[in-house]
Amino acid sequence: MNIILLGPQGSGKGTQADLLVQKYGLNYVEMGKILRSIAESDNQHAKTVKEYLNKGDLVPDEFVRLIAWDHINKQDKEKGFLFDGYPRGLAQYDHLKDMLMKFGKKIDWVVYLYISPEESIRRLSARRTCEKCGEIFNLVTNPPKNPEVCDKCGGKLTQREDDQPEAIKRRLELFGERTKQILEKAKQEGVLLEIDGERAIDKIHEDIVDKLWIK
Ligand SMILES: [Zn+2]
Structure with missing residues (x-):
């Protein structure tokens, strides 16, 4: 089974990704992490990727394609994939489908974890990061004993x-722009699953698992 997981900042996408990867034994393709590790490596694209990441810009399609192909090619395709942070935009989506087709595979589901912009802002504004060790807390969902320590x-x-x-508003707008076309296409293709992300973590997970098999 091959799944693309989409969701705006603060939707809890990473947590749901971990749960799905564990449950179905999927290869977890976390593009943000792959790009960061390439930026720190001696890969021929390291310098370019690093420049984009440092500027906070999206890495261009042509690099993402090469990197995705390189990565996917090395994994056991029979295990299936969960894609997170990739594809971004319709061109990458179509390209991913072409790649999978070469292995006789397809995208089975595009899972869209949605929360309202207000909720996204509420959750992300409550985020606090430790200056010393980098640990991330959330005053609402994962509060520290003392909000400042x-x-x-x-x-x-x-x-x-x-x-x-x-800053959150700007990121949400960007996400919406590049995701809208993927959602429309996935809907036409009958692979879109829209999941209400404003619920407890285990409820969301159960809902996804239930619906993954109704086709
Ligand atoms: Zn700390």
Whole structure:
């Protein structure tokens, strides 16, 4: 089974990805992590990828394609994949389908975990990061004992600049723009699963698992 998991910032996408990967034994393709590791490696694309990541820009399609192909090719295709943070935009989506077709595979599901922009902002504005060890807390969903002190190391907790409401709004707009076309296409293809992300983690997981098999 091959799944693309989409969701705006603060939707709890990473948590649901972990649960699905565990349950179905899928290869977890976490593009953000792959790109960061390439940026730190001696890969021929390291320098370019690093420049884009440092600027906070999207890595261009042509690099993402090469990197995705390289990565997917090395995995056991029979186990299936969960794609997170990729594809971004319709061109990457179509390209991914072409790649899978070469292995006789297809996208079975595009799972869209949706939360309202207000909820996304509420959740992300509540995020606090430890200045010392980098641990992330959330005053709403994962509160530290003291809102200003890290439970792990005693360091000072602060709000990152990109977790301020204005920055979050910009990120949400970007996400919406590049995701809309994928959602429309997936709907036409009958593979779109829309999941309400404003519920408890286990309820969301159960809902996804239930619906993955109704086709
Ligand atoms: Zn800490």
